[in-house]
Structure formats: structure tokens, C-alpha cells
Amino acid sequence: MTSNLQRGSTTPEGSDGGRSRFATLTFERDVAAPLSVLWQAWTAPAARAVWAAPTPSVTVEFLEADTRVGGREVSLCKVEGRPDIRCECGWLELQPAMRSVNYEVVSSGGVPQSAALVTADFSGSDERSRLVVTVQLSSLAKDMQAGYRQGFGAGLDNLQGAAERTMVLQRVIRAPRSVVWGAWMNPEALPQWWGPDGFSCRTKRIDLRSGGEWVFDMIGPDGTVYPNHHRYGEVRPEVGFGYALLWGENGPKHADAWASFEDQDGATKVTLGMVFSTAAEFREAKGFGAVELGLQTLGKLERFVTSR
Template identity: 30%
Template sequence: MAAGSVEAGAGAGASDRELVAARELDAPRDLVWTAWSEPTHVARWWGPRGFTNTVEHMDVRPGGAWRFVMHGPDGTDFRNEMRYVEVVSPERIVMDHVSGPNFRMTVTFAERGGRTTVTVRMTFESAAERDRAVEQFHADVGLRENLDKLGEYLGATTAARPPEEMVVTRVLDAPRPVVFEAWARPEHLARWWGPRGFTLSSCSIDFRPGGAYRMVMRGPDGADYPFHGVYREIVPPARIVFSAVIGPGPGNAVRTVVTFEEEGWKTRLTVRQTVPAMEGAARGQRQGWTESLERLADDLAALG
């Protein structure tokens, strides 16, 4: 599943202030990125062996904070806080550990023919600080075990995830900027999002790359279906990419790519979405999106 090593010292490809580790993972880059950027996934693999996590807050954008508690095998809690400096999906994450010991962590994701090489570089304020982190906190062992656990987690996740992708296309009788706008504002989404008979009872979106959203669909029987995610890419009026967490457990985060293509005065809208691992979820996935796009077409027609 994974192979790699932890390096320390200039002679091993790292400066005397750094620890560096790399792993080649048998998983596509988008999935590896999701494992680093979605709290439901990070909580399941982060930390050395024997540790578990409680993620209290995770805002994956420059200036955003990640606060979590690592629970040690002996019951000791270790509070941590990271501050995101740079986020370039799905290529690079830079974050500062500000709760001691202080260091900058730079993570890069390189695609290798369906596999992904993850490189983690921890840069401390001085060589003495790096040595103290190794001696007192076993940072070198923790870094190695952290990537080992990531590889093991992704192995379980990819095994559970069907490889197929769901694709739905519809030509809408409206110009591309108008169709794009229907995806960009909560008041527009509330008019058409969801299958027939469903309403969008709650819709909060931060429509920008790195922005989060939370929605609740309400079914005809009154049951609520909450979901949330992050906008990964927004290119007006051509493309939107976002993640969605639709249920607990590994394999239940999906990636959706929406493209908008001009066809004269009309717009060809295509939705591509990975198939979730939740049992039975794929059965209604295509029908749900088909009916949602039918409602979008009705809404655009009503707007004239």
C-alpha cells in the first residue's frame, strides 16, 4: 500500500531544522487530498499508533484554524492547534503548529499514474527545537507512523469505494451565466435543489474556493437529510468542484464536478459524482440528480 522513510539532517535531504517523510500511496490524489482535508476522515487516521482524535474545528483555507485533541493510549489528552497558511487543492497544504512545539508543516501531493506520493516536511525554528521534538515527543516516529496509518486507512477506504462514477447531463434553456448563478446563491438553490417532493429546509454556503457549506434536505415524510462539504474549485461560469460528506464512516465523502458548456443560447450542464460506499446510496444517486436538474430546468423556465 505504501512505502517511504523519515529523513533528518542535511545529509538525508533535509536541513538540520527539519524532519521529512514521503510515502507512495495506492490511491488517487483527490482521495488522498480528501483524507487530509475532511474532518470525518482526518479523525480516523491522524497521529501515532494507539492515538485517537477529536476534531473540534477544521477550516481548511488560508488563515483558517484546525483545533483537535489527540487521546493517548494511557488516556492523556493532547490539545493541538494548526493555522493554515496555504491551501492549493489538490496539490499542497502548508500549516503552522502553534500550540507547541512550534513548527511549519508542508504537505505536497504528487500524482503518479493513479497513485499519489505524499511528502511531509516539518520545519522547526532551530535545530535545537527539532532535536527537542524528537527527544521529548518522538516527532520522527510520530511522523512515520502517521503516514503509515494514512496508507492503511486509504487501503480500507478504496476497498470499500466502488470505482464507478455517476454522470448526469441536461441541456437547459438558459444562458450559461444564468445557470451558473442558480448554483451560487442559497436563495436560488432553495428553489430547485433535491429530488421531487423534497425541500431545502436549511442552506448555508460560502461560495468561494475553500469555503464550506451545510444543507439539510427535508423529505416528503418530514425526515431531514443533512450534509456538508467544501468548495474545492470555482471557475465562473464554467466549473464548480465540491466535496460532500453524506454519512458517517469511511468512504462516505463524495466529490462532485459540475461543468457548464455553451450551446448557442442554451447550456449543457454535466454533473459527475463519485459513488459513495454507503450501502444502497448509489441506487438513488442518479434518480436524485436527474430529478434535481428537472426542477432546475423548471425554475429557469419560470424565471423566463
Template identity: 65%
Template sequence: MTAGSFATLAFERALPVAPAVLWQVWTAPAARAIWAAPSPVVAVEFLEADSRVGGREVSLCKVAGEPDIRCELGWLDMVAPGEGALDRAAGRSVNYEVVSRAGVSLSGALVTARIAAEGGGSGLQVTVQLANLAEDMTAGYRAGFAAGLDNLAALARRVMVIERVIAAPPAAVWGAWWSAETLPRWWGPEGFSCRTRRIDLRAGGEWVFDMIGPDGTVWPNHHRYAAVIPEARIDYALHWGEDGPKHADAWVRFEEAGGATRVTLGMAFATEGEWQEAKGFGAEALGLQTLGKLAALLG
């Protein structure tokens, strides 16, 4: 193929995770930043990321000794599993992508993804309608997309998703979450309390604190905050104690749901072993207890 030509590329993956988990891995910027690089020699830098309809994602693919490749992505349609008129176990997204180098547009594409329950897990189907502009990008697009989806499949096996609908508008839920006064009052499972050592709630900020269990056991924690979109999203990293090893990249999303707020908490653990350990001690149930305390605070 040559510049000015068109191609349709199709990709499929079957994963042993629930559609709601796969949806978060596919759309959440914190997760996309982990699986986006097609190979170890490529570093992907996200300049902007807003995964809502009308939002866009801008990233640079960097390879030593070569000009950066810029990708601009815009979300045109997003229906999460369980929403809209689709099968409640299915979801879809549509986005455009424009790839450029040194200010020259190399390709444009329309990407349609469908996520559906399949055999106890999920199936992901992605169709890329590609227009080659300045040069033929077909082979590179096919290889890069396939490698990225392989990364996504590996990541999905170590992601945990916890969700609750809270009977309060997003502004109220956000206010209770993003407040140095109220956050320590409800954070943690039932019977746990927080002892704050340092708190600075902003993009680039942090929260250093101890979780104290019902029996007095102390677990040091350190949250480092990355991207923050008020009333919509917080991305952060979880560390074992102040400046300790990172054990997860996390995000929380706030979405209006008929006058209430759907709160989705996602965690991508550093290893599948850490995910299994968290699963084993009941992290999902404990996370739901934490969101229950938030709901109780809001009345």
C-alpha cells in the same frame, strides 16, 4: 535529528478508485475530517476549512490528558485531475503546514501531493519537506502521516463522486440550490418530487423532507447542514428520516468553469456495504439526473 534539522518524507498509496474520487477525498474538508485522525485515541476538531487556493485549514489534535496540538494548513496550489496543463488524468496540490503546541511552533512543512491514473485506479504520491523547529517531529510526522493515508485509502473505497458542468455562473447555481423555494423543486431524480416538512438553509440548519417516487413510494430524508461557504461549498449529513441513522457525509462544491459552473457532489457512505448498495441501484445515474433537473431549472 534535533530541533533546527530538516527531513524529506515520501509516501505512496495505490487505490482502486478514479483520480476524480481520490482528489475529492484528499481535498474536500468533509472527507479530510473523517480520515485525519491518525489513531482512535486522537480526536481531530476542525476550526476552519477552506480548500481553495489561498484558503486555509485549522485543526486541533486532542488526546486525553495532553495539550492540544494545533495544525494550520494553507493551500498554495491546486490543480484537479482534468484541469490545467497537466495530464487530464492527473492532479496536484501544494500546501504548507505549521504545527504548534501552547503557542510554540514545533514544525513547518511543505507538502506536495500528486494524483495520477494508475492501473485502472489511482496512485497518490506525497512528499513532505519538514523543518523541525522547537523539537524533532520527524518520527511523529512519519507515523501520523502514514496512518492518516491508510485511513484515506479505506475511506476512498466508500466515496461516490458525481459531477456536472452547468451553463450558468456560480451565483445563479448557488441561488437555485441554497433557496428554500427552489431547492425542493428540482431535488431528486427524474419523476421524483419533494414534500418538505421543515427547511432551514444555513450552517447548523436542516431540511426534513420526503422523496416521493413515480409510483408514490415515500422515502423520508433529513439533511443536517454543517459548513457553508456561499457560492463555493456546502457540507451536510444524510439521515434516513428525521433524526434517523446517518448513512453518509456529503458535500457539494461550486467552481467557476469558463462562465459556467462545475458542480461536484461527493458522498462518503457510512460503510462500504452501503456504498456497494448505492452503486447497485444506480445512485450515480440518479444523481446525474438530479443535477440535470437543476440545469433545466436554470435554463
């Protein structure tokens, strides 16, 4: 994390017996990551799951995650010994790398605690980026200002750290989305093209459904064997999926990853993202050429689908 910038200002807009019901909160972060990467860290469900919990004592369980205009995200915040907190987020506007707007309703025991309109504005370059989040908060059952200041502040600190160890690869593939999706999520096709140039895959078992896994070895051009284990989360057909990357079967996790697929003038824009478990693993991956090798993998995917 390059800065510990935690500016959270509050402007009360009304009061009731000394308790403000309405407030506007502003949070700002400067992030040592490209603007495109910060946007993915903010919007991709797999990335949001990495940074959503404000503290280690809080567990966040995602019940729904659909980051599209009109889509919603539903999660439960769990703390041992306390009732679960339900958060529903609905996406109202998504302008890639520029702005997002969503509503957010927080409830406990079926009773709404607050409602908010959250606007996130993005700016920056290929090296650094800036995020300004404005929360227009209405406290319902009780005063939620202090909780929002603490929760949003800690969450955005986590986001900042996650974005700075996130790698995003993109390629526009000259094939319809259904064809690209089919090549990726077909257990017979995936091992044929996965991996950088000169690499091959040897599968132990493969199940590409939600909750499934792929246990395999990647074999380098010199014969070196690299054990891999992918564990799949939610799979949304022709939209995307999230998965965990493990060092070998049931080994330690080294990244939370996702792939998304978008139509683009008859072609398909593929985004492959990875939030590495530590900053050291991110630096090591960049150092051995993970960006170039990942782009080679997407190039092999394009050759696979266009040669058929």
C-alpha cells in the same frame, strides 16, 4: 481497502546531538478509485474531515477550511488528557488530479513544534489511482519525525479507505454560479427540483444556513416514501457546503457529503460528492444506480435554472 501499502521512507538531512531536525518523508498509496475521486477525497473539506483523525482516540475539529490557492485550513487535534495540537495548512498550489502543495505548521500551547512543505502527486485512470506524498519536515521544539511517520501513515490509510467508498458526480450547468447557488440554497426552490426523475419532495422543516437542516421525504414515482435528513456544516456562499445524510429524522448517518460550485466560461461546474459510512453502503448505493440517479438530479437542477 484494496492494499495495506504503508511505505513511509525517511531521509535525514541534518542532525543535532543525534537528533535530526530536518527530514524528507515519502508516503505512497495505491487506491482502487478513479483519479478524480481520489483528488476530491484529498481536497474537499468535508471529505478531509472524514479521514483526518489518525486513530479513533483522536478528535479533529476544523476551525477553517478553504481549499483554494491562498486559502488555509486550521484544525485542532484533541486527545483526552492532553493539550490540543493546532495544525495550520496553507494551500500554495492546486493542479486538479495532478498535484497539490501546501505548508503545514503544527503547534501546541502556542509553541510551534514543526513546519513542513507537503507535496502530493497524483496519477492513475478511471479505475485505479496512485498518490505519492512528500513531506519536507523541519522539527522545531522537538523531534517530530516519528510522529509524522505515524500520523501521516495512519491518515493516508484512512484516506485510502475513504476514497474507495466515495462517489463523485459532476455537471457543467449553463447558468451563472449565482443563479445555480440561488436555486440550491433557496428553501423554496430546492424542494422543487431535488431528487431523480419522477421523484418529489415533501418538506417537514428546512433551514439552509450553517448548522441548519432539511428534514423531508422523497416520494418515488410509485408512491414509496424515503425519509431523509440533511444536516449542514459550514456554508460558504457561492463556493460550497458540507452536510451529513441521515436515514430519516435523526437516524443513522449513511454519508458525509459536499457540493462545490466553480465558474467555467460563464457556466457553473457543480461537484456533488459523498463519502459513504461503510464500504457495504457504497456498494449497495452503486448497485441500485445511485450514480445515474444523482446525475438525473443534477439534470433537473439545470432544467430548473435554465427554464426561468
